[in-house]
Amino acid sequence: MNDSGIALTDQNVRPAKVLIDSFGRHVDYIRLSVTDRCDFRCVYCMTEEMTFLPRAQVLTLEELHLIAQAFTELGVRKIRLTGGEPMVRNNVMSLIECLGQLPGLKELLLTTNGAQLDKYAGPLRQAGVNRINISLDSLDAERFRRISRTGRLEHVLAGVEAARRQNFDRIRINAVLMKGYNDDEVLPLTEYALARDLDIAFIEEMPLGNASDHDRENTVCSNEWVRSVITEKYGLAPIGDRTAGPSRYYQIPGRRSRIGFISPVSHNFCGDCNRVRVTVEGRLLLCLGNEHSVDLRAVLREQNGGIEELKQAIIGAMSLKPERHFFYEKDHVQPVRLMNMTGG
Numbered sequence: 152m153n154d155s156g157i158a159l160t161d162q163n164v165r166p167a168k169v170l171i172d173s174f175g176r177h178v179d180y181i182r183l184s185v186t187d188r189c190d191f192r193c194v195y196c197m198t199e200e201m202t203f204l205p206r207a208q209v210l211t212l213e214e215l216h217l218i219a220q221a222f223t224e225l226g227v228r229k230i231r232l233t234g235g236e237p238m239v240r241n242n243v244m245s246l247i248e249c250l251g252q253l254p255g256l257k258e259l260l261l262t263t264n265g266a267q268l269d270k271y272a273g274p275l276r277q278a279g280v281n282r283i284n285i286s287l288d289s290l291d292a293e294r295f296r297r298i299s300r301t302g303r304l305e306h307v308l309a310g311v312e313a314a315r316r317q318n319f320d321r322i323r324i325n326a327v328l329m330k331g332y333n334d335d336e337v338l339p340l341t342e343y344a345l346a347r348d349l350d351i352a353f354i355e356e357m358p359l360g361n362a363s364d365h366d367r368e369n370t371v372c373s374n375e376w377v378r379s380v381i382t383e384k385y386g387l388a389p390i391g392d393r394t395a396g397p398s399r400y401y402q403i404p405g406r407r408s409r410i411g412f413i414s415p416v417s418h419n420f421c422g423d424c425n426r427v428r429v430t431v432e433g434r435l436l437l438c439l440g441n442e443h444s445v446d447l448r449a450v451l452r453e454q455n456g457g458i459e460e461l462k463q464a465i466i467g468a469m470s471l472k473p474e475r476h477f478f479y480e481k482d483h484v485q486p487v488r489l490m491n492m493t494g495g
């Protein structure tokens with residue numbers, strides 16, 4: 152033990168499993184939102200007219216770095232950068248370069264809409280990003296426009312090709328399927344990924360905030376159905392090594408791509424949840440589907456704290472992590488946050 156009661160490992164004086172919640176789950180993964188802004192307005196994520204946060208409320212790049220450092224000093228090994236669209240944040244590459252050098256960090260991951268990867272795939276790889284997720288909901292230009300409201304399919308496809316040239320450990324396509332929008336693209340999207348040896352994950356639409364264009368209970372496509380469509384054509388075998396979290400992976404015999412199903416709605420993945428989120432306002436969110444949180448920005452700005460105070464606040468927050476989410480359960484108050492505010 153050290154002065155602050157943190158258990159230290161023998162070999163490298165790094166904390167061992169400091170972040171354990173009340174249900175015995177070990178948190179070693181954070182999703183860090185670097186902006187709430189985006190150049191797209193995807194129908195499941197944002198409303199058409201968005202008001203973004205005033206700059207003063209948003210963490211500075213230095214604050215984001217300090218928070219990431221605090222987590223890695225507490226044993227976090229994996230950081231995913233998300234948003235909003237991470238690549239629209241001014242100077243985001245300088246932050247990513249610093250994060251890539253954090254001692255103890257094993258994996259630096261990025262989730263992006265891919266629109267700027269044509270330019271940034273190389274610098275991201277050089278900065279130490281290991282894996283990249285690229286959102287792609289349709290291969291039809293007009294439909295892509297309808298779903299993203301402002302995006303251009305050709306930019307994203309060029310971004311995917313630029314990423315493929317950079318030797319990332321893995322590239323995964325993320326697709327949110329919605330009845331009436333793109334539910335007939337299960338096979339075309341799968342074939343796109345297979346042809347390029349990319350992974351693909353189908354994500355069930357989550358009820359975060361009110362989407363303006365549709366009633367979500369009518370558009371959710373269950374992953375069970377998506378899986379049956381792919382199985383019918385190709386056959387699917389589950390992959391043994393399950394990662395903690397909401398993804399379940401399968402493979403088509405003889406193909407390299409992994410096919411994932413992220414099912415927060417129809418399956419409860421909370422039992423092995425190993426992650427927390429930090430919003431760009433510095434709110435440490437203990438669960439995607441609940442409001443339990445701790446204000447890390449206040450620790451830095453109002454309490455004038457530094458890295459040690461951040462670490463104590465993070466350790467203290469672990470007792471707030473709820474056992475599970477309650478999406479679509481009657482009589483439970485659903486979160487009013489949209490995904491761009493949550494850090495998807």
Ligand code: SAM
Nearest residue numbers: 196234235236262263264286325356357490495
């Ligand atoms: N802008 C980046 C992107 O689109 O990949 C990163 C942020 S985005 C919020 C992260 C992921 O969340 C995307 O794959 C997106 O499809 C997904 N997403 C957004 N809103 C969602 C919702 N309501 N339900 C399920 N997935 C959602």
Ligand code: SF4
Nearest residue numbers: 189191193196235264
């Ligand atoms: Fe932007 Fe990503 Fe949300 Fe689409 S899903 S609006 S790209 S943050």
